[in-house]
Structures are given as structure tokens and as C-alpha cells.
Amino acid sequence: MDKLTIKQLCANLRLSELSIAFEEQYRESAYKNMAFEDRLRELLQVQYDADNVKRRARMGQQANLRWSDATIEDCFKRHIEHRRLLADILMEFDWVGRNENIVITGKTGVGKTHLACAIANAAMNKGITVLFKRFYNLLLELVAAENEMNLKRFRNKLNRTNIVILDDWGLAPLCDRERHLLFEFIESRECKASLIITSQYDTKDWYGAFQDHTLADSVLDRIVSYAHVIKLEGDSARCIAREGGDNE
Template structure:
């Protein structure tokens, strides 16, 4: 069987990774003396890598992260003195997502909450875990708009498919009656089914005020707070420390 036939078969079977691996083997002398089984494993691994990379790129587009190019290895410890590297490494394994737990990132403006949230989200995406990122205010607007347009079920299904939902800037505005009921339904539907990563300028003890309804607040927060890992960020604004007027560390 010649190389042209192999290339054609790979195209017909939609195996571009395997085709690329075969072309590499065909032009590299290092594969000439390699046993057939080893060459086959290398070809299958090339196809798997292609599929995983393609899947990862798709998940990244779908996530719509605010800072899509931020990764944990880029995080400078000096800007996060309260955070311990063993804690970050443990959370980076994403076992908390598989256990349907949550992460709360609390701290003043400028302490890097959003940057850290996007870095954790990228760790999940690298492990083939779907993620969705929303500014909290925008999510509430989308829920209300979806209800008015009779597309709420479609939006709810989209959100439900993401094991990790990132909610940025929790608590910046009070919820209306419609917003808090829609948000309660979303949280209830995800209870024991998905994880949240929440960033907020406000301590958890003040979150009740956002709902303007003690009963709903208790119900929502009971589903979140008691199953969460809380990371508190303090200190000066990272933007100020870097001497910048803007950048990816504004939250």
C-alpha cells in the first residue's frame, strides 16, 4: 500500500491526525526501525491528540472567557500573597468540579479575581470540561430576555451542559423579583449537577442583600456556600502595583 492510498483513506475516514502522523513517519528515518505496534500506537496517539486539541479549541470558543489567554502558570505569586501554591495546584486538578463543588473568589476591585477565574476555567477546558463565563448582570439580563422571548428552556439547556459556570462580579446590583426567581431556578437546576466559580467584591456575609428576599437568598446560598472553596484576595490593586492604566488584572 503506497502513501497516496493511505492519505486518501485517512481523508475518507476523517482522520487528519492519523494522516499527519503517517506523513511524519514517512519522512523521518527515526521510524524506519520502529516495530509496527509502536508505529501504530504513535499514529493512534496523533489522531487522539488532534481530536483533543480540536475539542479544546471548541470549548474555549464556547466558554467566552473574559481573558481567554490567561493560564495558572502565568499567575505571579507576588500579586497573590494570600494564595498558597499547593491550594492552586489542588484546585487546578478540577476534582472539585467533578464533585459538583464551588469556588468563591472574594476581594476588592483590582486584586485579580477575574484573571484567576479565567485561569482556573482554562485548566478545566484543558481537561475537556465545558465552561461558560458570564458577567452576573449580563446573565440576569439574558435570563429575563429569554423568558420574554420564550427561549428560556433553550438557554437553560445550554447552561446545564456546562459542568462549570463562571459568574463574574456577583452582587454589584440588587435583583428584581423576576431576576431572583429565574436565578433561583437556575441554581436549583444545577444543584448536585454542576459547579460554580463566583467572583465578588463583597464578603459572603453580605450576599443576602442582593436578593431582597430572605427566603430565596437562604435557599440559593445554602446550595452554594456550604459546598465551596473560598479564596480571599486582599492587598493593593494589581494594576497599581504594575503601574498600568488597564490590563487583565483589573478585577
């Protein structure tokens, strides 16, 4: 099989990086004495690595994180008291395989959203899909999907994502429709996928938003019973951000 045929096959199969690496092997005399299996392995590794980089970039775009550059290394430095818990959470991401959740609480500016995004970035590096949603934006989208008779499809789309981040879970009262749509969404993910929830309020204070104790019990039990809770302490980091550090 001649060189041009091989390159054409690479083009047909969309193996662009392998094609470039093959061209290099073809030119470099050092490869002439390399075993066929070693040359083939090197070519496949080049394509595999390139595909991973592209896949990770796509995942990052689809995740739409608020802090796309957040790293867990920064969080280890910033939240020293939670290093062990964070290390456990990041260990192979077993909690995602068990469809468990993470709840991050703390006052405004302490770094809840940044930490959620850092965990999300670490997850995507492992090939785990993530989607970032502001809590009230999600409620609006659920209502809109129901109005458009598209609720099941919208919920299924969300549930194909391994981790959905619900940022800034609020205490403002929900209307009856929002309560039931939220319950159905949480129920649809129970034991099937994971959530990361950030909130200014401790979980015990979430009941006030529901104005329906039975429904609140049903929702919170489905979240907290399978959750790793991280309570962040300290002063607001917004002044740090103005000096070039992280933000909420």
C-alpha cells in the same frame, strides 16, 4: 492496501494529521525497521495530540473568558497566601466531580476575575468545559429567554457546561422576576455542575440584593454550602496592568 488508498481513507475519516505522519513514515527509511505496532502507535498518538489541541482551542472559544491568557502560575506568584488552597483546588479538579463551587471575593482590582479565568484555563486543559458570564448579563439573558418562551432550553444549554463563571456578582437589588430566575438557575445546577463566582462583597453581604430573606437563604445555601471560598486581599492591581501586568 496501497498508499493512495490509505491516504484517501484518512481523508474520509478526517485523520489529516495521521495522514501527514503516514506520509513521513512512508518516506523515511528509518521507519522500515520499526515494528508495525510501534509505527501504528506513533501515528495514532500524532492524531490524538492534534485532536486535543483543536478541542482545547474550541473549548477556549466557547468559554469566552475575559482573560483568555490567564495562567495559574501567575496566580501562584501573585496570591502567595492562597497557594495551598489553589493547589488543592487544582488537584485533579475533584471539586468539579463533586459538583462543588468556588467563590472569590475581594475589592475591585485585586485580581478576582483573573484568578477565575486562570482556574478555568487549567480546567479546560483537563477537558472540563467552561463558560464565562458577567452576572448581570446572565440575568438579562435569562429574562430574554423567558420572554421568548425558551428558558428551559437556555438553562439546559448552560447546564451542559461543567463550570459556569458568574463574574461580578453584585449587590444592586434584584427585581422579583430576576430573583426567581436566578434561584431557578442556581437550583438547576445544584449537585449537578459547578460555579465559580466572583464578587466585591463577602457572601454575608449578598442578602441585600435579594430583598427576600427566604429566597436569599435558598440561593446562598445552594452556593456556599458546597463552596471553596477564596478571599483576596491587597491593593488594586490595575496600576500593575498599566505597567504590563495582570488586571482584574
